[in-house]
Amino acid sequence: MKFGKTIETSAKELPEDWQPYIIQYKLLKKNIxxxxxxxxxxxxxxxxxxxxxxxxxxxxxxxxxxxxxxxxxxxxxxxxxxxxxxxxxxxxxxxxxxxxxxxxxxxxxxxxxxxxxxxxxxxxxxxxxxxxxxxxxxxxxxxxxxxxxxxxxxxxxxxxxxxxxxxxxxxxxxxxxxxxxxxxxxxxxxxxxxxxxxxxDQAFFDQLIDYIERTRAFEKDYTHQYNTNVQTLGVDLTAVTSPFKHDFEIWREIFRLYMDADIWSHTEGDFRPTNSAHEGQERFTAFTRHIEKLGLPRKFRDKLSGKLLVSFYKLNTELIYMKLLQEMNEAATRKIIKKHDKRTHLVAKTQFPQFVAIDTTTLTKALIFTIHNDLVGIVPQIDDYLCPMCLNVAWRPLRLECNHVFCSRCVVKASRRRMFNCPVCRAKGAIYRAGVDNVDQALLNFLKLYFPKEIKEKQADIQQEISEEEVGIITAAQSRHKPCIIM
Ligand SMILES: [Zn+2]
Ligand SMILES: [Zn+2]
Known part of the structure; x- marks a missing residue:
């Protein structure tokens, strides 16, 4: 398909009021x-x-x-x-x-x-x-x-x-x-x-720069509006995702699946998207289908939750639009300069980007970060509170002098095995010196509030382990006292 046609097809995916911000490749081509x-x-x-x-x-x-x-x-x-x-x-x-x-x-x-x-x-x-x-x-x-x-x-x-x-x-x-x-x-x-x-040639570049600047102004206004919408949604979400509310668990599941969907395929800590708008759209659609299939929205008790989920979907869809718009404009600029150089035999491709380079990731990176930090991050996920040794909830949490947190059970077991250094950073004697004073009380209260189910399971596991240990000790003791039978 010719590029002019491709861009027309993609343009149809964008909302009506976004159309003026698409670089008019065909018009520019005529000017060449x-x-x-x-x-x-x-x-x-x-x-x-x-x-x-x-x-x-x-x-x-x-x-x-x-x-x-x-x-x-x-x-x-x-x-x-x-x-x-x-x-x-x-x-x-x-x-x-x-x-x-x-x-x-x-x-x-x-x-x-x-x-x-x-x-x-x-x-x-x-x-x-x-x-x-x-x-x-x-x-x-x-x-x-x-x-x-x-x-x-x-x-x-x-x-x-x-x-x-x-x-x-x-x-x-x-x-x-x-x-x-x-x-x-x-x-x-x-x-x-x-x-x-x-x-x-000047008129051609004036027009191209005019398109790019108009798009940039739109992106700037749009980002401002987007952030305002995220903040508003964040306030409402905080209310419905309180650990005392019924919908809290449902939201946690939705956001966990959202993170698993890895819509933009960004690396941890860096929100730069490596997926194209279409790949992002595919993954987002798969995510929403999954949510519907599990019937999660139907489980909401608070009517507000349903509305907030729609707003969350909308913000994600707009993020896909923004990525698509930037990709289209970047491709249109690149292609029109290539066409310019080919037809006129004047080489602009090495000179023009120095004045106006189109970056398709910085803005979307910021928007992806906002969604994760200001919305998804509102609901704590268990993955962020695991003990690095047993990979289970860090209960009861002991914070070592090196600041690494483990469950007290793992610290005791490590100490018994004479592993005295921190297993994460190898801080010398960090486990050896850990005691009751190292219990992180604030974290303990937080975990109790947000992960009561996980803590209950963990406590049951620990109890089971201790019982088995005791049985082992008794069995070993009994075997030592067995009468010696001489055949
Ligand atoms: Zn542990
Ligand atoms: Zn450490």
Whole structure:
């Protein structure tokens, strides 16, 4: 499927009021044709062979593109220009060098310019080294007027009179604006450097940047609204997930399954999504189906819980939309620049991202973090309170001097086996020195409140273990006192 079609299909997945924030790839693509026309005219007026310019070898040469801020595209056009230049410019001695550079001014406006260097044996007297043009520093190439004592650029580089067509309102495209002409005399060779500001190319980038900035403003407002909604939901959730409320256990199960669903496939502690919007959507749908299948929403006793679950789903769906919007805009920007470079043979792909790079993970990472931290994190999960030794609830919790928490039973057993260092961080003698004073009373109260069921099970297990130990001791004692039977 063509990219323009793909983006149209994806756009349908987004809500109606999000549509204005999708970069209009097709519109931008149409504008590329205008850039090609402007380049054709510009090169025609400079008397360079346009067909030679359209050859990949001249302008688009990956070997000549360097990465970094000063990256420019340049390529000697000696061979191709030779045949194109005639008249006062001596064909045999002429070399043309074309550079394309996108500059950004203080106001953040980008200016794409091409610089053409021509070398020739002068027939007419040389013009001033630097010719100041209009007040704004520019003049249309086809209306160029130089001081009367010097030949015009057109004469200098043999511009045919017929090619000078003043632009009218009906002109579909115009040649670029000359912003600077510089000539240097080296022996009997004159080097003329013409810098041309490309109007249609500038319009193309203005439009692209405008789309990107509009989307960014939307993302900013949206994030603000999103966080407000999360906070509001968080307050209500705190109320219905109180350990004294019936729905507490149901919410804990829902959030446990939500974390297991690993919708964005992020690593622990870092919420950067590694899944695409579509992968995220698939996992989220599977999660909601699972919840419904288990009949969890039907078990709610508080009516508010049902409403809050809908809000929770909505926030997740919007997060998927945001990821999709960013992915679409990132792809559209990348593809349109690629198309621009391919059609115009001007290399923007190494220059443009320095001004406007689209990042598809930072914002979604922040939103994913918000969901986990401010909503899912409201309900404590048993996994966060396990003893690292028995992988069961850390009951009764002993906090060692190194700050690691274990259940007291495990600490006692480790001590019996003469394991005196902390099993997690190897802190020397941490277990040896642990005693009643190490019981974490606050944590103990917290666990009692939130995990009564788990604690009960754990206590039963411990009791069972102690009973078995006692039986073992008695059996061992009995076997020692067995009468010796001599066969
Ligand atoms: Zn333990
Ligand atoms: Zn430790």
């Amino acid at each position: 044709k205008r850039i090609v026309n402007e380049l054709d005219d510009t090169f025609r007026l400079l008397n360079l062979d346009a067909s030679a310019i359209s050859d990949d070898a001249i302008l688009l040469d990956s070997e000549s593109v360097h990465s970094g801020a000063a990256s420019i595209m340049s390529q000697e056009t000696t061979d191709q220009a030779d045949s194109a230049l005639s008249g006062p410019v001596s064909a045999a001695d002429t070399a043309g060098k074309i550079e394309y550079l996108i500059e950004k001014d203080e106001d953040g406006v980008v200016h794409p310019v091409i610089t053409v260097k021509l070398r020739s044996h002068p027939v007419s007297p040389p013009i001033d080294p630097i010719v100041e043009l209009n007040d704004d520093g520019s003049a249309p190439l086809d209306e160029l007027s130089l001081p009367p004592t010097t030949p015009t650029l057109a004469q200098q580089i043999s511009l045919p009179e017929a090619a000078i067509v003043p632009p009218t309102s009906n002109t579909p495209h115009v040649a670029g604006n000359v912003v600077q002409i510089e000539t240097k005399q080296d022996g009997n060779v004159t080097e003329t450097q013409v810098t041309v500001r490309l109007q249609t």
